[in-house]
Amino acid sequence: MTDLKEFELIYKEDRREIKDKQKIETKLREIVGINNVSSKEIDLLAYTKDTSLIGFNWTLQGKIAGLPDFITWPETVEQISEILKLSNREKIPVIPYGEGSGVVGGAIPVYGGIIIDMKKFNTILEINDKDLTVTVESGTNGMNLERYLNAQGYTHGHIPQSLYYSSVGGWIAHRSAGQFSTKYGKIEDMVMGMEVILPQGDILKFKTIARASTGPQFEKLFIGGGGTLGIITKATLRIWPYPETRTLISYAFPTFEDSLEATRQILRQQIYPAVIRIYDAVETIRHFGHIEKAKNKVMVVFVCEGIKKLVDLEEVITKETCEKNNGINCGEEPVEHWFETRFNVTETSSTPTFGIVIDTIEIGFLWDKAAEMYHFVLEVVKKVKGLLFITAHISHFYPNGVGFYFTFAGIPPREKTDLEFYQEVWNTVIKTVEDCGGSFGHHHGVGINRSKWMSVEWGKAFDSLKKIKQLLDPNNILNPGKIFDGPWEEGGEN
Ligand SMILES: Cc1cc2nc3c(=O)[nH]c(=O)nc-3n(C[C@H](O)[C@H](O)[C@H](O)COP(=O)(O)OP(=O)(O)OC[C@H]3O[C@@H](n4cnc5c(N)ncnc54)[C@H](O)[C@@H]3O)c2cc1C
Known part of the structure; x- marks a missing residue:
C-alpha cells in the first residue's frame, strides 16, 4: 500500500485538522462499535472522491480530491445523531455518503472529517398497495429497490442512468431525475414522507401524506439540500403498478428546432411519454450512426407505457405530431438500441486515459428560449481554448420547459491545469445560462462545481437560505464546502 501522503491533494486549502485523532476514534468506536469505524489508509483512499469525471484524470495522475479522517458505517439513527453531537462539540466536518455516484463533488470531503456512509441503512421496510407507496431506508441501492418492486408488480419510475450505483438518500439530496421522468416525475414528485437528522443531532419525522396545507x-x-442541512435516513416514496404495455417510437427530424417543436406540441396536448430523448445532430451520429434514415438528422426516441388503451392513444398522438413537424418514422429499432445501451458509460470513463478532460453539464430552460439557448451555449463554449467538442441531448421534458444535457471534452492548453480548464468550461456554461435566464443545474445538484454561483442563481433569497443553514448548523459541520461555501475561486460570489 502506498503512503497516502504521496498523493497530491487537490482541495487542501480549507482542510480542518483534527487535534487529537486518537480521542475522536475512541469516541466513534463507542458510538458505532469497533467494526463500524475505520481510519485505515485503504478505506480513507476509497472515500477521497465521488464520480466527477475529472476525478478519473486525477486518479491517473496520482492525485486525490479530498481526504477524510474517519469512515463510519452507522446502523441506527441514534448513532448518527451521536456522531453529529460529537462533531459539533469538536467542530469536525461530517459528510453523508450514499454510493459516491454524484458528479459535482457533493460527497468529496474537502474539509476532511468524518464520512457517514449510509450503506447499512438498506432495508426496504414496507410496500402499501392501496396508498401506492414504499417506505425505504435511505442507503438502499436504486437497482435493488427497483428489482424488489418489479418482483411485486410495481415500478418506482425513478431510473437514473446511475441506477445500479446510487442510493435513495443520494437521489433526494441531489434532487435527481430519472430516464422515465416525463411520465413519473422527478424525485421531488415522489417523496411523500421522510426521516431526517439535523446537523445538531435532532431527529425529525415528516408525516407521509398525499398533501397538507399545514x-x-x-x-x-x-x-x-446536498447533505448540508440534514442527513436523510428514511423516505416514503410513490410507486406505480408495473406498466401493462410499452410502445417504442422514434422519429428523425431535419433540424433541432423541428424536434423541439414536435415534443413541445406533444406535451401541450397533455401526452406524457415516460421517456423522451432528443439527440442533437452530433449525438445522433454517435448513438444512431447505423440508422440510415437518421443520417444528418436529429433523432428523437419515445417510450409510452401504462395501460394499453391509453398507450395506444398516446402512440397515435405522438406519431401524428411528429409527422406534422417533418419527422421521419424510424420504427422501434433505435429505441431498442437505446434500451440496450442506456447504462453504458465506457465511452466517457475511458476518455481520461488519453489526457482528455471530459464532463457533462445539465441545465434547465423554458420552451421560449430553448433552441436559442442550445445554439448560444455551443457557440460560447467552443471559444474556450483547448475544447475538442461540445454536444447535447435533452432528456427531461415539461409542458413549460426542458432539461438540456451538454457533454464537453478538451485537452487543457499548456498554461492551464486540468482543473483550471474544467472550471473555465463550467463557469462559461453557468454564466451564459444565468445571463439568459435559465437555471444552471437541472438534476445533478450543486456540490463543489456550482457553489460559487448560488447567489447568482438565487438572488437575495440565497441570503435567507444561508441564515437557515446558520441556524440549523451553527458550526458549519455538515458537508462544508458545498452549496454555502466552496473551494472554487472563480465564478459568482457567495
Ligand atoms: C454514469 C452516471 C450516470 C448518472 N445519471 C444520472 C441521472 O440519470 N440522473 C441523475 O439525477 N443523476 C445521475 N447521476 C448523478 C448521481 O448518480 C446522482 O446525483 C445520485 O443521486 C447520487 O446518489 P449517490 O447515492 O451516489 O450519492 P453520493 O454521490 O454518495 O452523494 C451525493 C450527495 O448527496 C449527499 N447524500 C448522500 N446520501 C445522503 C443522505 N442519506 N442524506 C443526506 N445527504 C446525502 C452527499 O453528501 C452528496 O452531497 C449519474 C452519475 C453517473 C456517474
Missing part, C-alpha cells in the same frame, strides 16, 4: 413544506429543504 404551513410551508419544511421537508422540501432537504430535497436538493
